[in-house]
Amino acid sequence: MxxxxxxxxxxxxxxxxxxxxxxxxxxxxxxxxxxxxxxxxxxxxxxxxxxxxxxxxxxxxxxxxxxxxxxxxxxxxxxxxxxxxxxxxxxxxxxxxxxxxxxxxxxxxxxxxxxxxxxxxxxxxxxxxxxxxxxxxxxxIDRQKTLERENEYLRDELGVTAGTGDLIGPSAGLARIRKQIGMVAPTNANVLITGESGTGKELVARAIHEMSPRRARPLVRVNCAAIPKELFESEFFGHVRGSFTGAIKDRTGRFELANGGTLFLDEVGEIPLELQGKLLRVIQEGTFERVGEDRTRTVDVRLISATNRDLEQESGSGRFRLDLYYRLGVFPITIPPLRERREDIVPLATHFLAMAARKLNIPTPALLKSHSGELERYPWPGNVRELQNVIERATILAAQGPFSLHLGAAPKAAAAPIPTFHTAPPAALSEWKQQEKELLVAALKQARGKIYGANGAAAILGIKPTTLASKLERHGLARESFLNG
Ligand SMILES: Nc1ncnc2c1ncn2[C@@H]1O[C@H](COP(=O)(O)OP(=O)(O)OP(=O)(O)O)[C@@H](O)[C@H]1O
Ligand SMILES: [Mg+2]
CATH class of the missing domain: 3.30.450.20 (PAS domain)
Known part of the structure; x- marks a missing residue:
């Protein structure tokens, strides 16, 4: 038909x-x-x-x-x-x-x-x-094999530093922090930890991870202050071989390494604006692409960020996306500076003293009343890290003589203005950078080009030597030129 x-x-x-x-x-x-x-x-x-x-x-x-x-x-x-x-x-x-x-x-x-x-x-x-x-x-399955190896390695590495133990100090300020850690750790909420340099932000970040259901998976840390601007995307998301000059082989990004675990974005305020949008997308959708690759990958990562900047203020002046700030700081934790919780000073000093003595294999020196008073009166611009340095130095010196504090050596630290968020940054970024540069130069001069150690420029500024090194690089400053200054 x-x-x-x-x-x-x-x-x-x-x-x-x-x-x-x-x-x-x-x-x-x-x-x-x-x-x-x-x-x-x-x-x-x-x-x-x-x-x-x-x-x-x-x-x-x-x-x-x-x-x-x-x-x-x-x-x-x-x-x-x-x-x-x-x-x-x-x-x-x-x-x-x-x-x-x-x-x-x-x-x-x-x-x-x-x-x-x-x-x-x-x-x-x-x-x-x-x-x-x-x-x-x-x-x-190459990536899988290297990932397994990398994760093992990271876990091993972290196992050493994660043993930093509990937060020490009887202050109400720290009690509140412990309570907040206990509340937020079991959840998947993103945490933003703020506080001046050396207040214990990293310690808190690790505590949250260790108390979370993700503890068996890695805690991967990225120091955003140490990454050159043009490498951020690759550092976060990875890249494929040949995607840019120097990309000689495929690389797994930090997000993939942290899959199933926690990603700790240290100095998060340093993330360039261009990358902030991409970061927002991973947070919202859990997806990203490696540099030079079309394939979209999915990850499950919990974010803990830390900064000593006032990100809300930074977003007001257009340096940090407000939407990202809210996403990162679903649960904000603010650690008070040590000078606002003086009750913690002596217990912390006692703890660091015992630790340093054990490390040096010498009997623990006694902390006299006069020492305690001296410690409690000092303003600690470098916070707990500075206290730890002072005690360690005193313990080393005590191995050959009487125990005495050398807060006199640290006054440099007291005298140097510290670029933290309680001093409002100048309006223009260029001005801020100029000020930062001046500070770095001043600290290097004072330390005669020394970066590391108790008298080093990093200690004077109350920042980590690695952070200082990356800042110097960014400003094109060579420490060698200060060696005899
Ligand atoms: N409450 C505390 N109890 C015991 N140790 C502490 C405490 N707070 C800080 N520390 C110690 O002080 C040092 C500095 O802490 P941490 O590195 O966590 O500070 P931070 O806020 O991340 O500093 P930065 O902003 O310079 O990176 C570390 O050795 C840490 O273990
Ligand atoms: Mg830190």
């Missing part, structure tokens, strides 16, 4: 009643299948009975580094595996041709000579009822 609609659409595609788009799909069947295969996240390789390559999809070309023309017609195991594995591979292929599917992990040899770990699952296919070859899907 003319015009009868066939009940069963035939793939052969002669049916004119089919919607035009679908019909054209079928007529271009090969392209259609190819595009499906090319869209897969796994590599696909089809070989004949001799393991001669008949087809590779886009991902397979990407993993191996070869073009299709370079692979098609060649013996698969000879191009893509190390010679030491050839016998094993040949046996596998024979077995597969008897009709069994298999899964294995092997080192694949890429075109550039680098090996990469892959997981292969190979299934035989038949033509005219006879096994004619196999279809393999290939998953790159």
């Amino acid at each position: 003319m015009g009868a609609v066939p009940r069963k659409p035939s793939i052969a595609g002669a049916d004119t009643h089919r919607p035009a788009s679908l019909a054209s799909l079928y007529s271009q069947r090969e392209d259609f299948y190819r595009s499906i295969l090319d869209s897969l996240a796994e590599g696909v390789i089809i070989t004949d009975g001799d393991d001669r390559i008949l087809y590779v999809n886009a991902r397979m070309r990407e993993i191996s580094g070869y073009s299709a023309a370079e692979l098609i017609g060649r013996i698969g195991y000879e191009v893509l595996s190390h010679e030491k594995n050839w016998r094993k591979m040949k046996r596998r292929i024979r077995e597969r041709l008897t009709g069994s599917a298999e899964n294995y992990e092997i080192e694949m040899l890429r075109k550039d000579g680098i090996s990469t770990w892959v997981r292969v699952s190979a299934v035989p296919y038949r033509l005219d009822a006879k096994v004619a070859g196999s279809v393999g899907t290939v998953t790159c």
Whole structure:
């Protein structure tokens, strides 16, 4: 009958009643299948009975580094595996041709000579009822393997420093902080810790992670003050080889390393504006891309940030996105400076004294009433870190003589204005930078070019030596020029 609609659409595609788009799909069947295969996240390789390559999809070309023309017609195991594995591979292929599917992990040899770990699952296919070859899907597990190693390493490394123990001090201020830690730790809320330099922000961040359900996963720290501006994106999100000069191999970003765990963004106020939008997106959607890659990745990360800047004020002057500030600080914790909780000074000093003496293997020197009074009166611009330094230095000196505090050596620290958020930064960024530079120069002069140690410029400024080093670099200051100043 003319015009009868066939009940069963035939793939052969002669049916004119089919919607035009679908019909054209079928007529271009090969392209259609190819595009499906090319869209897969796994590599696909089809070989004949001799393991001669008949087809590779886009991902397979990407993993191996070869073009299709370079692979098609060649013996698969000879191009893509190390010679030491050839016998094993040949046996596998024979077995597969008897009709069994298999899964294995092997080192694949890429075109550039680098090996990469892959997981292969190979299934035989038949033509005219006879096994004619196999279809393999290939998953790159290199990243997984390095990630496992990196995580192990990070956990080990953290195991050492995480033993810093509890927050010491009987003040009401610290009691409130402990309560806040207890409240927020079990949740997934992002925490923003503010406080002057040396008040214990990192200690609090670690305590939150250690008390959270994520404690078995890594706590990954990024010091945002130490990252050159142009490397931020790669540091956070990773990059693929060749995506920029110097990107000589693929790199896993901090977000991926922290997956399932906690990412600690130290000195978060230093993140450049351009990157703040990208950070916001990971927070909101949990997705990002590596630099130089289109593939969107998903992560589950809890963020703890710390800063000694007033981010709300910074956002008022356009240096920090207000929306990001709110996202980071769902749960804000503010640590008061040591001078506002003087009850903590002597207990902290006693603790640091015992620790330093144990480290030096000497009997713990006694802290006299006069010492206590001296410590309690001092303003501690470098907060707990400065106290720790003073006590450690006094303990070292006590190994050869009487125990006495050298707050006189630290007055430099007292005299030097500290660039923390209680001194309002000047309106213009350039002015602020100029002031910072002047401070750095003054501190370096005072320390005669020394960065580290109790008399070093870092201690004078109450910042970490590594932070100082990166600041010097940013300002183009060479400490050598102050060596005899
Ligand atoms: N309440 C506390 N009890 C015991 N140790 C403390 C306490 N607060 C701070 N510390 C110690 O003081 C030192 C400085 O603390 P931390 O590094 O956490 O400060 P921070 O606020 O991150 O400083 P910065 O802003 O310079 O990075 C560390 O050695 C830390 O262990
Ligand atoms: Mg810190």
